[in-house]
Amino acid sequence: MQTNIEGRLFSKEEIPDTKNMQQVKAVEVKENKKMCLRCGNNQEELFFRSPCSHCGSENCWYCRNCIIMGKMTECGSLFYFPGRTSISSRKSNYLAWKGELSPGQKIASAKVHHAVVEKENLLLWAVAGSGKTEMMFEGMNEVLINGGRLCVASLEWTFV
Ligand SMILES: [Zn+2]
Ligand SMILES: [Zn+2]
Incomplete structure (x- = not known):
């Protein structure tokens, strides 16, 4: 696909068709380390858990740092077109x-x-x-x- 948005991360809501796109977890949770792939936040105090209507978990981690742009949760994904440089x-x-x-x-x-x-x-x-x-x-x-x-x-x- 010829596009000028290679590498840019989109939430599912931001892109109509995620076909041919790569997918990464929106919030990575590893042992005691968390990372929001959208804003790069990795400060423990900026992650909270809440009941999640998306995955049904009572304790789904989400990022408070970029919540003004919509909630990024550990069950959510971000999508991108891989770069042109093969x-x-x-x-x-x-x-x-x-x-x-x-x-x-x-x-x-x-x-x-x-x-x-x-x-x-x-x-x-x-x-x-x-x-x-x-x-x-x-x-x-x-x-x-x-x-x-x-x-x-x-x-x-x-x-x-
Ligand atoms: Zn969830
Ligand atoms: Zn974030």
Whole structure:
């Protein structure tokens, strides 16, 4: 299907036909860890249980963090079209920049790359003109090699 909404998550109410769509649980409940797949909330105090008309459970977990957009429950699902980047069309390298990082920039670049691989949050904080963009290239390349998507946003400018 040709569409510009690949990867975006929809609730059943938001999409008329879920045929050909992938499905994930709206709220994942694992032992003592919960995660809302719509808003990314994983704070224990923002999950509550209530009797659920959908699944019939007396104690169905739901996310309070994004409830203003409709209730996401552990018995509910979110639907998405898989991304366009099939494994066969991926490149082994997306880097076109021919510049050279300084020793300090290389250290930061390696940390960005590591954070991407480990799926960790990282704040890359440096003065304007220090090459933050270039320090992100290795990490961005890693995302694209693995078929992921990325968004780079800035107060001054945006590119994807
Ligand atoms: Zn339920
Ligand atoms: Zn949520």
